[in-house]
Amino acid sequence: MIKGLIVGHRDFGKAILNAMESISGSIENIEWVSNDGLSTNELAEKIRAACELNGEEGILVFVDVYGGSCWRAAKMARASNARIITGINLPMLLSFIHKRETISLDELPAVMENDGKRAIQSE
Amino acid sequence: MPVVLARIDDRLIHGQVTEGWGKMLTPDFILVVSDEVAGSDWECELCLASLPYCIKGRVVRVDNAAQVINELDEDERASYILFESPGDAYRVIRSGAKIQQLNVGGMHSSQGKREVVDYIFVDDTDAYYLKALRDIGVELDFRDLPEHENIDVMTKL
Numbered sequence: 001m002i003k004g005l006i007v008g009h010r011d012f013g014k015a016i017l018n019a020m021e022s023i024s025g026s027i028e029n030i031e032w033v034s035n036d037g038l039s040t041n042e043l044a045e046k047i048r049a050a051c052e053l054n055g056e057e058g059i060l061v062f063v064d065v066y067g068g069s070c071w072r073a074a075k076m077a078r079a080s081n082a083r084i085i086t087g088i089n090l091p092m093l094l095s096f097i098h099k100r101e102t103i104s105l106d107e108l109p110a111v112m113e114n115d116g117k118r119a120i121q122s123e
Numbered sequence: 124m125p126v127v128l129a130r131i132d133d134r135l136i137h138g139q140v141t142e143g144w145g146k147m148l149t150p151d152f153i154l155v156v157s158d159e160v161a162g163s164d165w166e167c168e169l170c171l172a173s174l175p176y177c178i179k180g181r182v183v184r185v186d187n188a189a190q191v192i193n194e195l196d197e198d199e200r201a202s203y204i205l206f207e208s209p210g211d212a213y214r215v216i217r218s219g220a221k222i223q224q225l226n227v228g229g230m231h232s233s234q235g236k237r238e239v240v241d242y243i244f245v246d247d248t249d250a251y252y253l254k255a256l257r258d259i260g261v262e263l264d265f266r267d268l269p270e271h272e273n274i275d276v277m278t279k280l
Binding site for chain 2: 009036037038039040041042065067068069071072075076
């Protein structure tokens, strides 16, 4: 199963995962890391370590802000088994849980981008 | 325009700098001083990709920084200067960069460093250079965001 890793500012990852679990019940193979107190290099190291653990089937790294320090750290981790998607929202995460066992790691980021954007609607 | 913010922050360009300080200081230009970033085209690109569209950026090596900083005085833009560490800032100021005030806003945790406040972690080298900066007359301001109080960190080093 493709693993999910949420990288965000402060408690972002913990909170969005908590919110997701309140909707769908407990979720396996998904973790979060925070940038709290960490230099970009240190956060990159933490992301790399998380990618190496149980990452045999690949990791999708969800980042809160494109262009931010969390994004830069995710890029600097240079984990070969990981792909990165930014601008995570709950519908994107929900889509990941449903699709991660049927879509390949290389195709997942584009699908997540599409599903995340599709959930943004103005009325 | 003068330099509106000189700051030590190992995250370099990030939200606190562009948004937190940016909404008050509205910089047009950010100069990043880092041998590590300047030494790799890929890291330069990554670092500058974090900039909002309205702010331009440039990465320079520590050795070249003083000259570039002093030329900023003649520039029309409001500029930031970002250093990765107190040691880099000290070297640049000692080689002639005109910087009287330095904000210390992000020295994050890494191996062998001790916590002073939750966004400032130091080892002996950092402590040495912070004291050295103070001793050559640089006014140090310890805060991550402008709305926070300046914390007296020097007594805790």
